[in-house]
Amino acid sequence: MGLSRKDLLGIQELSVEEIQLILDTAEPMRDIIRRQIKKVPTLRGKALINLFYEPSTRTRTSFELAGKYMSADTINISTSTSSAVKGETLKDTAKTLEVMGADIVIIRHGAAGAPHILSKHLSASVINAGDGFHEHPTQALLDMYTIRERKGQISGLKVAIVGDILHSRVARSNIWGLTKMGAEVCVIGPSTLLPPGIAELGVTPFTSLEEGLPGADVIIVLRVQLERQQKGLFPTIREYARLFGVTAERVGMAKPDVLIMHPGPMNRGVEIAPEVADSVHSVINEQVTNGVAVRMALLYLLAGGGGPHEAIG
């Protein structure tokens, strides 16, 4: 059994079985990262291109390392150094990469749906590394992996997602993934940052931490994009921190063994208190390691397959 799809564009279209397969495959990958020789020959001869139209450190590095640990050749392209500044269209850039021999194109783009357009024009596999406010599927997969590893299962857990839900592709991918896997999800944030109709995705919205946190098994703290404040969506950073900052005192309202997660990069002292980020509840660093494992699993699952089946003996 494998993934019977060419691309990974979002969590929304994945089945529970597919999510489970990706998470199961990530487990042996995690062991490879812990080894002294972090290299397996699996994707030897495959070319992997990171095409990033938005800044990123951890997602891009994570994909690059995942590819390198699997022996693929990885290349990074960021828009500031690419022909995009000369006016080349997304489609033409990607087509150029494909005819150079790219097998997998990993794309991050400010516009929702950009990876979907690419996937229609390329025979190479396309992985969405974040598109606009839409989806960030590999982040949700690594979050689910981390939760499953720590809690044993996802089904039946209460997960609170805190922060700017409106502009968060991490929140959207996690909502689709976690509800599929049987978790009970609530979203907490100022009403200006909760999208209207969010309840239709099967989550409960709250406008205060005091309402949403009690009984939580997992708290996913989202990054507050400081530029949102200039748009008047919340009055001041200080007020946001006072009302929605996840502090040690507020963590006390959740279950005693609650997990604290954050996709990074963190604004310490704004959405998350430094003592919470560094507490025993925090699995923020594990998330980063698991991200590499989950991406290795995905590369393996998307890049394999071909001719007739032959057993080796």
Next chain:
Amino acid sequence: MLNEKTVILDADGIRRALTRIAHEIIEKNKGVNNVALIGIRRRGVPLAERLAKKIAEIEGRYVPIGILDITLYRDDLTTITHQPVIHKTEIAFAVNNKVIVLVDDVLFTGRTIRAALDAIIDLGRPEAIQLAVLADRGHRELPIRADYVGKNVPTSKKEIVSVYLTELDKKDKVVIEVDTA
């Protein structure tokens, strides 16, 4: 449909072959102080466990056992249609300077063993790697041979040698089968 043609080893035959191999491993390595067994998934794993038990009965000492999944090291990953599911490699001891005895059910083309050798060498530098198999059916495609063989089985390439073990298949048997589909 797989039709059974010949029984090569029955339950007693498997037991006797493993007893002999256990003795050979001890003899060849002059004891088992530095020996560790690594079973290749799937059927090499119960075979390694049985060998470890037999060695313990003889020498009074359990040797470490590891489990190896060679999927990531296969040379045919890009050409096969059905993508194999990857399982965990569980080797809890350092392979450095140990004598590693790889254990598998059937030795055929030698490609699994080639992959296993690469996988082990990525974990460290053993003093030596030896190979124990329950059945050697010939038709090697690589310069690889076994140090310990339960039974040599002359086969045609069309025949299938199947190993059934109680731990996985509820019976102990090695048979030659023919695909009649």
